[in-house]
């Protein structure tokens with residue numbers, strides 16, 4: 001019983017930490033968008049525009065896949081961080097935020113992916 005309490009406290013702690021850094025990073029990214037700094041990588045991506053940002057998201061996603069399929073499991077972590085960072089930039093470029101994604105995930109909460117897929121019109125189910 002005591003172990004269960006410890007585990008759930010640890011899970012809450014880890015979730016709070018994750019929220020924190022994502023919130024801070026999102027705020028930094030928004031600040032770079034509103035006030036571009038000369039030596040800012042983020043600002044340089046906003047300057048290059050949507051296609052470049054989307055391309056970076058694609059590259060980082062592929063690098064995450066490669067790490068998942070060929071490296072040590074720990075190698076996924078830095079690639080996942082790159083992917084999340086660039087995804088936040090893409091959201092910000094589109095005037096969207098983590099809250100929009102949170103709302104979408106909350107909307108889906110409790111609905112099995114299998115059930116959702118089975119409920120799609122046939123035209124959305126190629127296989």
Ligand SMILES: N=c1c2ncn([C@@H]3O[C@H](COP(=O)(O)OP(=O)(O)OP(=O)(O)O)[C@@H](O)[C@H]3O)c2ncn1[C@@H]1O[C@H](COP(=O)(O)O)[C@@H](O)[C@H]1O
Pocket residue numbers: 025028032037039040041042043056059081082085
């Ligand atoms: N979390 C990150 C972060 N993760 C990855 N990167 C950068 O993302 C780039 C992606 O790596 P790549 O090798 O794919 O990129 P590249 O080859 O340089 O780019 P391309 O020329 O291929 O487009 C690297 O330059 C990384 O340093 C990041 N750059 C910034 N941040 C955060 O954003 C904040 C603001 O950074 P600036 O906007 O640079 O001030 C920082 O304080 C950090 O908190």
